[in-house]
Amino acid sequence: MNPYLDKLHSYPFEKLRLLFEQVKPNPEYKAISLGMGEPKHPTPKFIQQALVDNLDGLAVYPTTIGTPELRGAIANWLERRYNLPKVNPATQVLPVNGSREALFALAQAVIDKDAKSVVVSPNPFYQIYEGAAYLAGAEPYFVNSDPARNFGCDYDSIPPEVWQRVALLFVCSPGNPTGAVLSLTEWENLFALSERYNFIIAADECYSEIYHGEQPPLGAMEAAHQLGLATVDHPYARLIVFSSLSKRSNVPGMRSGFVAGDADVLKKFLLYRTYHGGAMSATVQAASVAAWNDETHVEQNRAQYRAKFNAITPLLKEVLDVELPDAGFYLWADVSRTGLSDTEFAQRLYAEYNVTVLPGSYLAREAHGVNPGANRIRMALVAETAEGLEAARRIVQFCKTLHP
Template structure:
């Protein structure tokens, strides 16, 4: 067996299952889960129709490169959203959901012949980053998020002797679970570090279309273009961006996303995925073309989240330290004022009010003396508005009962 498998941690939801073992939730309440970030808003009918009307495509093998219409639809969306022009043939690659691609990119770019390879990750983080690091033969190096920096990572705090071993950096903006976004100054710092040390940047932007202010979050490709990195002999050097339809269009079961950016990396990643069998099915490709080509459903979806957050956040602020995030559909709340640990809070809330939340310590690792998730909970406001509001009211009552 691959010995690297022994380095993998249980997934957060497995830890949650163990935490809830032996607990019988209060039967007076219907269950409400804020634990998993699975969109619950309805899938738009036109996407379902596009999928159903192209089932004849199941009779053919798809190419890993994807269809010309799909790559063009993605490139057009990137240009519309970020003002970035990409070559759909060489700088865009459809993938079966960003999770698969975020995992695979480490196997593509990590040079196992170089001892001591590191993959830099934010902390807390999406656990796929850590697993990808270990199974590619590297090790994760965590940079803790800082509440004083709006949960941003201070890359200036990384010791100088760490950087030469970094081969891949995962960046999640908007962040999971914090909702924090990178500024232009942040991207400038990251690009300069990449230029100096030669590591690849994997920018996870799956939550980019759910934002709560007036301005859309700055994208990595957009920042690179503004900083003059779109031209020359190696456009978007060392940068690839990952995005998905799951949150944007409420189709998590369709498993559809893309990788875009530096053509040399995309070319190698295409080669890697050709061997993995990572081709997207033709019906899903057709439905994805429809989804990437429409913005009205995205605006409607975003407005639902904005309404939900505007109702829920003030209620929860009465009993815990929580703020409206920059973007995403999570609330990252500090519950230390309750006198309970994050695990105790989640377990008792489930037992007494039948509401599931995720302990923050499950989403982070002990690094540099602390676990930055300790004492926090992640709440995924993915259900419809009425259910989200009901969950918030139960949490408020739970806290008042303590």
């Protein structure tokens, strides 16, 4: 067996299952889960219809590079969304089976196993980043998010001897679980480091379309363009962006996303994926074209999240240290004032009020002497507003039993 498999940690939800294994939730309450970040808003009817109308696509083998129609729709969306100059759909865009699969696969394609490479990851983080690093034969290096920096990471704290070994840097903006969005200044610093030390930036932007202010989150390709780094001779050098329809269009089961950016990297990544078997069904591709070409359903989806967060966040602020995030559908709450750790809070809330939240320490690793997820919980506000409000009321009631 691959010895790197022994380095993998249990997934957060397996840890949660073990935490709840001996707990019987209060039967007086209907179960409500805020634990998993799975979109629960209905899938738009026109996307469902597009799947039905293209079922003949099931009778053909899809190509890894995808159809010209899908690559064109994605390129056009990138240009509209981020005010970019012409994105070449033939060389700068590649459809993928969801951003999760592609985030993992990119590490396998770009890391030299014999180079003792380092993969930089934010902490807390999406666990795929860590697993991708280990299984590519690299060592993850965690940079803790700092509440004083709007949960940004201090990349300047990384020693030069570490930077010299870095092959890949994962960035999640908007962040999971913090919801933080990188600023133009932060992107400028990362691009300068990438140029100096010659590593690839993997920008995970799958939460980009769920935001709570009027200004859309800044994207990595957009930042490169604004900084004058998207040069004609080598556009988006060492930058690969990942996005997905799962959250934007409420279709997590379609497993439809894309990667875009550096054409030289994507050429090699396409070669890898041809062998890896990462082709998207033609039926799903046709439905994806319909989804990327429509913004009305995205605006309606975003409005639902905004209304939900605006109703729920003030309730929870009564008892927890929590703020409205820049973007995303998570609340990242500090439970320290309850006197309970994050795991104790989650376990007792489940036992007494049948509400599931995810302990923040499960989403992070101890690095530089601390676990930045400790004493925090992640709440995924993915269900309808009424269910989210009921969960919030129970959390408030639970906290008040701890400190009347």
